Amino acid sequence: MSYIGRFAPSPSGPLHFGSLVAALGSYFQAKAHQGQWLVRIEDLDPPREMPGAADLILKTLDAYHLHWDGEVVYQSERHELYQNQIDRWLASGQAYYCQCTRKQIKALGGFYRGTCRNLHLTNESQCAIRLRMTHPIYQFEDQRHGTLTIPTSLADEDFIIKRRDGLFAYNLAVVLDDIDQGVTEVVRGADLIEPTGRQISLYHMLAKTEVKYLHLPLALDKTGHKLSKQNHAKAIDNDNPKPALLDAMQFLGFDITEEIHQASVSEIIAWGVENWHVEQLPAATEITPIFSNRSL
Structure with missing residues:
Protein backbone atom coordinates (compact mmCIF):
# COMPACT_ATOMS: atom_id res chain seq x y z
CA MET A 1 0.00 0.00 0.00
CA ARG A 78 -18.04 17.38 5.18
CA HIS A 79 -20.87 17.53 7.71
CA GLU A 80 -23.04 15.19 5.63
CA LEU A 81 -20.40 12.45 5.88
CA TYR A 82 -20.31 12.74 9.68
CA GLN A 83 -24.08 12.97 10.12
CA ASN A 84 -24.78 9.97 7.89
CA GLN A 85 -22.55 7.77 10.05
CA ILE A 86 -24.14 9.07 13.25
CA ASP A 87 -27.60 8.35 11.85
CA ARG A 88 -26.59 4.76 11.09
CA TRP A 89 -25.30 4.29 14.62
CA LEU A 90 -28.44 5.84 16.15
CA ALA A 91 -30.62 3.52 14.07
CA SER A 92 -28.62 0.44 15.15
CA GLY A 93 -28.45 1.47 18.82
CA GLN A 94 -24.66 1.85 18.71
CA ALA A 95 -25.13 5.55 19.51
CA TYR A 96 -27.58 7.26 21.86
CA TYR A 97 -28.66 10.65 23.17
CA CYS A 98 -27.19 11.85 26.46
CA GLN A 99 -28.44 14.74 28.59
CA CYS A 100 -25.61 14.77 31.14
CA THR A 101 -23.76 18.07 31.54
CA ARG A 102 -20.02 18.51 32.07
CA LYS A 103 -20.76 19.71 35.60
CA GLN A 104 -22.69 16.52 36.39
CA ILE A 105 -19.94 14.31 34.98
CA LYS A 106 -17.27 16.22 36.87
CA ALA A 107 -19.22 15.67 40.10
CA LEU A 108 -19.13 11.92 39.43
CA GLY A 109 -15.35 11.85 39.13
CA GLY A 110 -14.74 13.32 35.68
CA PHE A 111 -15.61 10.28 33.57
CA TYR A 112 -19.00 9.48 32.07
CA ARG A 113 -20.44 6.29 33.58
CA GLY A 114 -23.16 5.40 31.09
CA THR A 115 -25.96 7.26 32.88
CA CYS A 116 -28.10 7.74 29.76
CA ARG A 117 -27.10 4.57 27.91
CA ASN A 118 -30.42 2.80 28.38
CA LEU A 119 -32.79 5.76 28.84
CA HIS A 120 -33.78 5.92 25.13
CA LEU A 121 -33.83 9.71 25.10
CA THR A 122 -35.11 11.46 21.97
CA ASN A 123 -34.80 15.20 22.72
CA GLU A 124 -32.11 16.13 20.20
CA SER A 125 -31.96 19.82 21.09
CA GLN A 126 -31.09 19.13 24.73
CA CYS A 127 -28.67 16.23 24.23
CA ALA A 128 -25.26 15.26 23.01
CA ILE A 129 -24.80 11.98 21.14
CA ARG A 130 -22.53 9.29 22.59
CA LEU A 131 -21.14 6.09 21.10
CA ARG A 132 -21.42 2.82 23.00
CA MET A 133 -17.88 1.64 23.66
CA THR A 134 -17.84 -1.92 22.37
CA HIS A 135 -14.19 -2.02 21.25
CA PRO A 136 -12.11 -0.37 23.99
CA ILE A 137 -8.40 0.13 23.28
CA TYR A 138 -6.05 0.00 26.26
CA GLN A 139 -2.74 -0.02 24.38
CA PHE A 140 -1.43 0.82 20.94
CA GLU A 141 1.92 0.83 19.13
CA ASP A 142 3.60 4.12 18.34
CA GLN A 143 6.30 4.15 15.64
CA ARG A 144 8.79 5.92 17.96
CA HIS A 145 7.65 5.26 21.50
CA GLY A 146 6.60 1.61 21.27
CA THR A 147 3.65 0.40 23.34
CA LEU A 148 1.65 3.25 24.86
CA THR A 149 -1.07 2.67 27.45
CA ILE A 150 -4.48 4.38 27.63
CA PRO A 151 -6.09 4.82 31.08
CA THR A 152 -8.83 2.22 31.56
CA SER A 153 -11.45 4.77 32.60
CA LEU A 154 -10.84 6.72 29.39
CA ALA A 155 -10.75 3.63 27.16
CA ASP A 156 -14.05 2.28 28.53
CA GLU A 157 -15.98 5.55 28.32
CA ASP A 158 -18.89 6.05 25.92
CA PHE A 159 -17.56 9.21 24.29
CA ILE A 160 -19.34 12.08 22.55
CA ILE A 161 -19.51 12.05 18.74
CA LYS A 162 -21.80 15.09 18.42
CA ARG A 163 -21.94 17.86 20.96
CA ARG A 164 -25.02 19.33 22.59
CA ASP A 165 -24.47 22.54 20.56
CA GLY A 166 -24.70 20.56 17.31
CA LEU A 167 -20.98 20.55 16.49
CA PHE A 168 -19.35 17.28 15.43
CA ALA A 169 -16.72 15.85 17.74
CA TYR A 170 -13.06 15.78 16.69
CA ASN A 171 -12.56 12.03 17.24
CA LEU A 172 -15.38 11.10 14.88
CA ALA A 173 -14.52 13.58 12.14
Whole structure:
Protein backbone atom coordinates (compact mmCIF):
# COMPACT_ATOMS: atom_id res chain seq x y z
CA MET A 1 0.00 0.00 0.00
CA SER A 2 1.34 3.45 -0.93
CA TYR A 3 1.99 5.87 1.93
CA ILE A 4 -0.49 8.71 2.53
CA GLY A 5 0.15 11.14 5.36
CA ARG A 6 -1.50 14.40 6.32
CA PHE A 7 -1.22 17.63 8.26
CA ALA A 8 -4.50 18.79 9.77
CA PRO A 9 -4.34 22.16 11.55
CA SER A 10 -7.30 23.95 13.07
CA PRO A 11 -7.76 27.56 11.88
CA SER A 12 -7.82 29.07 15.35
CA GLY A 13 -4.77 31.19 14.55
CA PRO A 14 -1.53 31.29 12.54
CA LEU A 15 1.01 28.48 12.68
CA HIS A 16 3.48 28.69 15.58
CA PHE A 17 6.69 26.78 16.31
CA GLY A 18 4.85 23.74 17.72
CA SER A 19 2.62 23.43 14.67
CA LEU A 20 5.64 23.83 12.39
CA VAL A 21 7.23 20.84 14.15
CA ALA A 22 4.09 18.78 13.46
CA ALA A 23 3.95 19.92 9.83
CA LEU A 24 7.62 19.10 9.22
CA GLY A 25 7.48 15.73 10.95
CA SER A 26 4.44 14.61 8.96
CA TYR A 27 5.90 15.98 5.71
CA PHE A 28 9.32 14.36 6.12
CA GLN A 29 7.77 11.02 7.09
CA ALA A 30 5.50 11.04 4.05
CA LYS A 31 8.11 12.13 1.54
CA ALA A 32 10.80 9.80 2.95
CA HIS A 33 8.35 6.99 2.12
CA GLN A 34 7.83 8.43 -1.41
CA GLY A 35 4.24 9.07 -0.34
CA GLN A 36 1.59 11.77 -0.55
CA TRP A 37 1.25 14.57 1.99
CA LEU A 38 -2.27 15.93 2.33
CA VAL A 39 -3.47 19.06 4.08
CA ARG A 40 -6.84 19.16 5.81
CA ILE A 41 -8.24 22.22 7.57
CA GLU A 42 -10.07 21.04 10.69
CA ASP A 43 -12.62 23.85 10.92
CA LEU A 44 -15.15 22.03 13.10
CA ASP A 45 -15.49 24.64 15.83
CA PRO A 46 -16.44 28.08 14.42
CA PRO A 47 -16.48 29.88 17.81
CA ARG A 48 -12.76 29.09 18.24
CA GLU A 49 -11.71 29.99 14.70
CA MET A 50 -9.93 33.16 13.61
CA PRO A 51 -11.15 34.81 10.41
CA GLY A 52 -8.60 34.34 7.65
CA ALA A 53 -6.54 31.80 9.59
CA ALA A 54 -7.06 28.97 7.10
CA ASP A 55 -5.67 31.02 4.21
CA LEU A 56 -2.81 32.26 6.39
CA ILE A 57 -1.88 28.67 7.32
CA LEU A 58 -1.71 27.68 3.66
CA LYS A 59 0.44 30.72 2.85
CA THR A 60 2.79 29.76 5.69
CA LEU A 61 3.16 26.21 4.40
CA ASP A 62 4.01 27.62 0.98
CA ALA A 63 6.56 30.00 2.50
CA TYR A 64 8.28 27.05 4.19
CA HIS A 65 8.18 25.03 0.93
CA LEU A 66 5.86 22.44 2.44
CA HIS A 67 3.82 21.84 -0.68
CA TRP A 68 0.85 19.51 -0.32
CA ASP A 69 -0.55 16.96 -2.74
CA GLY A 70 -4.07 17.23 -4.13
CA GLU A 71 -6.81 19.58 -2.98
CA VAL A 72 -7.07 20.99 0.53
CA VAL A 73 -10.00 19.42 2.40
CA TYR A 74 -12.15 21.46 4.79
CA GLN A 75 -14.08 19.65 7.50
CA SER A 76 -16.78 22.33 7.41
CA GLU A 77 -17.72 20.98 3.98
CA ARG A 78 -18.04 17.38 5.18
CA HIS A 79 -20.87 17.53 7.71
CA GLU A 80 -23.04 15.19 5.63
CA LEU A 81 -20.40 12.45 5.88
CA TYR A 82 -20.31 12.74 9.68
CA GLN A 83 -24.08 12.97 10.12
CA ASN A 84 -24.78 9.97 7.89
CA GLN A 85 -22.55 7.77 10.05
CA ILE A 86 -24.14 9.07 13.25
CA ASP A 87 -27.60 8.35 11.85
CA ARG A 88 -26.59 4.76 11.09
CA TRP A 89 -25.30 4.29 14.62
CA LEU A 90 -28.44 5.84 16.15
CA ALA A 91 -30.62 3.52 14.07
CA SER A 92 -28.62 0.44 15.15
CA GLY A 93 -28.45 1.47 18.82
CA GLN A 94 -24.66 1.85 18.71
CA ALA A 95 -25.13 5.55 19.51
CA TYR A 96 -27.58 7.26 21.86
CA TYR A 97 -28.66 10.65 23.17
CA CYS A 98 -27.19 11.85 26.46
CA GLN A 99 -28.44 14.74 28.59
CA CYS A 100 -25.61 14.77 31.14
CA THR A 101 -23.76 18.07 31.54
CA ARG A 102 -20.02 18.51 32.07
CA LYS A 103 -20.76 19.71 35.60
CA GLN A 104 -22.69 16.52 36.39
CA ILE A 105 -19.94 14.31 34.98
CA LYS A 106 -17.27 16.22 36.87
CA ALA A 107 -19.22 15.67 40.10
CA LEU A 108 -19.13 11.92 39.43
CA GLY A 109 -15.35 11.85 39.13
CA GLY A 110 -14.74 13.32 35.68
CA PHE A 111 -15.61 10.28 33.57
CA TYR A 112 -19.00 9.48 32.07
CA ARG A 113 -20.44 6.29 33.58
CA GLY A 114 -23.16 5.40 31.09
CA THR A 115 -25.96 7.26 32.88
CA CYS A 116 -28.10 7.74 29.76
CA ARG A 117 -27.10 4.57 27.91
CA ASN A 118 -30.42 2.80 28.38
CA LEU A 119 -32.79 5.76 28.84
CA HIS A 120 -33.78 5.92 25.13
CA LEU A 121 -33.83 9.71 25.10
CA THR A 122 -35.11 11.46 21.97
CA ASN A 123 -34.80 15.20 22.72
CA GLU A 124 -32.11 16.13 20.20
CA SER A 125 -31.96 19.82 21.09
CA GLN A 126 -31.09 19.13 24.73
CA CYS A 127 -28.67 16.23 24.23
CA ALA A 128 -25.26 15.26 23.01
CA ILE A 129 -24.80 11.98 21.14
CA ARG A 130 -22.53 9.29 22.59
CA LEU A 131 -21.14 6.09 21.10
CA ARG A 132 -21.42 2.82 23.00
CA MET A 133 -17.88 1.64 23.66
CA THR A 134 -17.84 -1.92 22.37
CA HIS A 135 -14.19 -2.02 21.25
CA PRO A 136 -12.11 -0.37 23.99
CA ILE A 137 -8.40 0.13 23.28
CA TYR A 138 -6.05 0.00 26.26
CA GLN A 139 -2.74 -0.02 24.38
CA PHE A 140 -1.43 0.82 20.94
CA GLU A 141 1.92 0.83 19.13
CA ASP A 142 3.60 4.12 18.34
CA GLN A 143 6.30 4.15 15.64
CA ARG A 144 8.79 5.92 17.96
CA HIS A 145 7.65 5.26 21.50
CA GLY A 146 6.60 1.61 21.27
CA THR A 147 3.65 0.40 23.34
CA LEU A 148 1.65 3.25 24.86
CA THR A 149 -1.07 2.67 27.45
CA ILE A 150 -4.48 4.38 27.63
CA PRO A 151 -6.09 4.82 31.08
CA THR A 152 -8.83 2.22 31.56
CA SER A 153 -11.45 4.77 32.60
CA LEU A 154 -10.84 6.72 29.39
CA ALA A 155 -10.75 3.63 27.16
CA ASP A 156 -14.05 2.28 28.53
CA GLU A 157 -15.98 5.55 28.32
CA ASP A 158 -18.89 6.05 25.92
CA PHE A 159 -17.56 9.21 24.29
CA ILE A 160 -19.34 12.08 22.55
CA ILE A 161 -19.51 12.05 18.74
CA LYS A 162 -21.80 15.09 18.42
CA ARG A 163 -21.94 17.86 20.96
CA ARG A 164 -25.02 19.33 22.59
CA ASP A 165 -24.47 22.54 20.56
CA GLY A 166 -24.70 20.56 17.31
CA LEU A 167 -20.98 20.55 16.49
CA PHE A 168 -19.35 17.28 15.43
CA ALA A 169 -16.72 15.85 17.74
CA TYR A 170 -13.06 15.78 16.69
CA ASN A 171 -12.56 12.03 17.24
CA LEU A 172 -15.38 11.10 14.88
CA ALA A 173 -14.52 13.58 12.14
CA VAL A 174 -10.80 12.86 12.07
CA VAL A 175 -11.28 9.11 11.71
CA LEU A 176 -13.97 9.36 9.02
CA ASP A 177 -11.80 11.82 7.10
CA ASP A 178 -8.65 9.72 7.40
CA ILE A 179 -10.55 6.68 6.14
CA ASP A 180 -12.13 8.64 3.29
CA GLN A 181 -8.77 10.12 2.24
CA GLY A 182 -6.92 6.80 2.46
CA VAL A 183 -4.47 7.99 5.12
CA THR A 184 -2.06 5.21 6.14
CA GLU A 185 -0.14 6.89 8.97
CA VAL A 186 -0.90 9.80 11.29
CA VAL A 187 2.08 11.89 12.45
CA ARG A 188 1.18 14.52 15.06
CA GLY A 189 1.99 15.95 18.48
CA ALA A 190 2.16 13.90 21.65
CA ASP A 191 -0.74 15.87 23.14
CA LEU A 192 -2.99 13.60 21.06
CA ILE A 193 -1.73 10.31 22.48
CA GLU A 194 -4.75 9.77 24.74
CA PRO A 195 -7.41 10.33 22.03
CA THR A 196 -5.61 7.78 19.85
CA GLY A 197 -7.24 4.91 21.74
CA ARG A 198 -10.71 6.23 20.97
CA GLN A 199 -9.80 6.75 17.35
CA ILE A 200 -8.52 3.20 16.97
CA SER A 201 -11.73 1.94 18.58
CA LEU A 202 -13.67 3.78 15.87
CA TYR A 203 -11.70 1.97 13.16
CA HIS A 204 -12.68 -1.33 14.78
CA MET A 205 -16.35 -0.34 15.07
CA LEU A 206 -16.32 0.64 11.41
CA ALA A 207 -14.57 -2.63 10.46
CA LYS A 208 -11.68 -0.68 8.93
CA THR A 209 -7.93 -1.25 9.22
CA GLU A 210 -6.44 1.25 11.65
CA VAL A 211 -3.66 3.56 10.55
CA LYS A 212 -0.17 3.65 12.05
CA TYR A 213 0.68 6.40 14.53
CA LEU A 214 3.79 8.46 15.20
CA HIS A 215 3.64 11.07 17.96
CA LEU A 216 6.18 13.87 17.90
CA PRO A 217 7.51 15.59 21.03
CA LEU A 218 5.62 18.67 22.18
CA ALA A 219 7.40 22.00 22.27
CA LEU A 220 7.01 23.67 25.67
CA ASP A 221 7.50 27.29 26.64
CA LYS A 222 9.80 28.37 29.47
CA THR A 223 7.01 27.89 32.00
CA GLY A 224 6.45 24.27 30.95
CA HIS A 225 3.23 24.89 29.02
CA LYS A 226 2.63 23.57 25.51
CA LEU A 227 3.28 26.08 22.74
CA SER A 228 -0.23 26.62 21.43
CA LYS A 229 -2.57 29.25 20.10
CA GLN A 230 -4.49 29.13 23.38
CA ASN A 231 -1.25 29.97 25.23
CA HIS A 232 -0.56 32.84 22.82
CA ALA A 233 2.39 31.22 21.06
CA LYS A 234 4.01 33.61 18.61
CA ALA A 235 3.36 33.09 14.90
CA ILE A 236 6.30 31.91 12.82
CA ASP A 237 7.72 34.33 10.26
CA ASN A 238 6.57 33.87 6.66
CA ASP A 239 9.00 36.46 5.32
CA ASN A 240 12.11 34.93 6.89
CA PRO A 241 11.40 31.20 7.29
CA LYS A 242 14.93 29.82 7.66
CA PRO A 243 15.51 30.48 11.38
CA ALA A 244 12.29 28.78 12.53
CA LEU A 245 12.75 26.00 9.96
CA LEU A 246 16.26 25.17 11.18
CA ASP A 247 15.21 25.36 14.84
CA ALA A 248 12.25 23.04 14.21
CA MET A 249 14.45 20.55 12.35
CA GLN A 250 16.99 20.61 15.17
CA PHE A 251 14.10 20.00 17.58
CA LEU A 252 13.21 16.92 15.49
CA GLY A 253 16.71 15.51 15.92
CA PHE A 254 18.51 16.67 12.79
CA ASP A 255 22.22 17.50 13.05
CA ILE A 256 22.29 20.85 11.25
CA THR A 257 25.67 21.46 9.64
CA GLU A 258 27.09 24.80 8.52
CA GLU A 259 26.48 23.77 4.92
CA ILE A 260 22.78 23.35 5.65
CA HIS A 261 22.70 26.73 7.41
CA GLN A 262 23.83 28.31 4.15
CA ALA A 263 21.34 26.43 1.95
CA SER A 264 18.05 27.79 0.58
CA VAL A 265 14.71 26.84 2.13
CA SER A 266 13.92 24.43 -0.72
CA GLU A 267 17.36 22.81 -0.39
CA ILE A 268 16.92 22.46 3.38
CA ILE A 269 13.55 20.74 2.91
CA ALA A 270 14.97 18.36 0.28
CA TRP A 271 17.91 17.55 2.58
CA GLY A 272 15.46 16.90 5.42
CA VAL A 273 13.51 14.39 3.35
CA GLU A 274 16.71 12.59 2.34
CA ASN A 275 18.08 12.41 5.90
CA TRP A 276 14.90 11.80 7.89
CA HIS A 277 14.78 8.79 10.21
CA VAL A 278 12.20 8.14 12.92
CA GLU A 279 15.00 6.92 15.20
CA GLN A 280 16.48 10.43 15.31
CA LEU A 281 13.43 11.77 17.17
CA PRO A 282 13.95 12.50 20.87
CA ALA A 283 12.63 9.84 23.21
CA ALA A 284 10.89 12.47 25.37
CA THR A 285 7.32 13.48 24.56
CA GLU A 286 7.77 17.04 25.88
CA ILE A 287 10.75 19.33 25.27
CA THR A 288 11.55 22.99 25.88
CA PRO A 289 13.30 24.01 22.66
CA ILE A 290 16.51 26.01 22.44
CA PHE A 291 16.15 28.52 19.64
CA SER A 292 19.74 28.63 18.44
CA ASN A 293 18.72 30.26 15.18
CA ARG A 294 16.71 33.00 16.91
CA SER A 295 13.46 31.90 15.32
CA LEU A 296 11.41 33.46 18.13
